[in-house]
Amino acid sequence: MPDAISLSHLLDNVSYIDPETIENLILKDQDFILYSDLKFQEQSLTWGDELIEIGKITGMGVLAATSYGIIHDLITTQIHFGYFSDLNLTHHGLVTLKHFPWVYHSESRILYALLWGTISTWWVGLPLGGLSAIAARIDPKSIKHTWHDLVKPISVLIAANLGAALMTGVMTYATTGDRFSAVAAMHNSSYLAGAAGGLLLPFYIYFSRPGFTGTLQSQCMHMTDTLLKLFKDNPDNPDILALIRFLLNSSNGNCHLPE
Numbered sequence: 001m002p003d004a005i006s007l008s009h010l011l012d013n014v015s016y017i018d019p020e021t022i023e024n025l026i027l028k029d030q031d032f033i034l035y036s037d038l039k040f041q042e043q044s045l046t047w048g049d050e051l052i053e054i055g056k057i058t059g060m061g062v063l064a065a066t067s068y069g070i071i072h073d074l075i076t077t078q079i080h081f082g083y084f085s086d087l088n089l090t091h092h093g094l095v096t097l098k099h100f101p102w103v104y105h106s107e108s109r110i111l112y113a114l115l116w117g118t119i120s121t122w123w124v125g126l127p128l129g130g131l132s133a134i135a136a137r138i139d140p141k142s143i144k145h146t147w148h149d150l151v152k153p154i155s156v157l158i159a160a161n162l163g164a165a166l167m168t169g170v171m172t173y174a175t176t177g178d179r180f181s182a183v184a185a186m187h188n189s190s191y192l193a194g195a196a197g198g199l200l201l202p203f204y205i206y207f208s209r210p211g212f213t214g215t216l217q218s219q220c221m222h223m224t225d226t227l228l229k230l231f232k233d234n235p236d237n238p239d240i241l242a243l244i245r246f247l248l249n250s251s252n253g254n255c256h257l258p259e
Contacts, residue, residue, distance in 0.1 A: 007036040007250070010243040017234055025226050032219035035210065036250060038143050054133040056147040060154065061129015062122050068158045068194070070117030072165060076186055077109040079169070080179040084112045089180065092116060121194075128198035135202035142209040150205065157201060161193045220255035223247070 005013075008026075011033070015022040026033065077084055085107065087093040096115065097104040103111045132154075136145035168189035173182035224247060231240050 005242075005246070006040050007243075007246065008033050010239075010246055014230070014237075014239045014243055017237060017240065018230060021226065021230065025223060029219040029223045032216045032223060035143065035212065035216055040250070042140070042144055050137060053144075053146060054130075054137060057133035057136055057150060058126065058129040060147050060150065061132055062125040064154050064158060065121040065125025065128070065194075066118050068117075068161065068190075069121030070113055072162065072186070072190055073113035073117040073120075074110070075166075076169075076183045077113050079186075080183045081109055081112070083180055083183045084116060124194060124198065128201065131199075131202040132205055135206040136209070139206075139209075142211040145205060145209055153201065153204060153208075157197045161190060161197060164193045165189045217255055224255060 011022055011026055073084075082089055084090070084092040084096070085104070087097065092112075093104070096112070100115060103115050132150060136150065165186045169182040169186040172185035173179065176182070227240070227244050227247065231237075231244055234240050
């Protein structure tokens with residue numbers, strides 16, 4: 001493995017030799033430098049680090065799903081509480097009375113929303129979170145995503161699903177004038193949209209990961225040529241030698257696109 005110093009750090013170390021050339025190099029090839037630094041960080045990860053990150057992403061999937069479920073049910077319990085509490089309308093009332101009598105007797109819309117928002121969604125978020133984690137971490141040719149990178153796409157998915165559910169509820173109520181039907185339609189919409197979006201999300205995550213593109217290849221070649229010229233002018237400089245050794249020994253040191 002190359003020395004435990006990133007490409008950007010090594011470039012800073014040689015800036016005293018030819019400040020203008022190094023500054024222009026950093027400016028022109030900044031995408032390749034960032035890519036190289038990220039790949040270098042990934043090389044230092046252990047299997048334990050990978051499992052922890054996979055666990056974080058999977059956990060975020062569960063948290064996102066249950067958060068959506070709770071928000072959804074906080075709305076639907078206000079529209080038609082009997083959908084959850086009536087023993088004769090749906091299974092919710094009977095299950096709540098049998099297993100969570102304290103919630104049933106409380107007649108609290110908030111407690112019902114917390115209960116059923118969690119029960120109905122955590123098991124959906126678990127496999128979808130796991131698939132998202134796999135999509136974010138497999139294939140070493142591309143930059144791996146962390147849980148931070150997935151906050152935005154998951155938030156967008158949640159917002160879109162909630163918007164679709166609300167739209168469905170409004171349209172159903174406008175057509176039937178029945179609140180129960182509106183709530184039922186909202187739940188069905190959430191199940192369908194959630195399943196579709198949850199299955200598409202891993203594909204989006206995988207294909208959104210930055211890879212070694214033709215642009216990065218050009219920047220890599222430009223940097224290599226520039227540094228070799230500096231080396232010819234300063235053949236005995238240990239900092240230049242360390243930088244070139246690092247670049248040539250890196251995963252894309254030959255500047256070839258991965259097959």
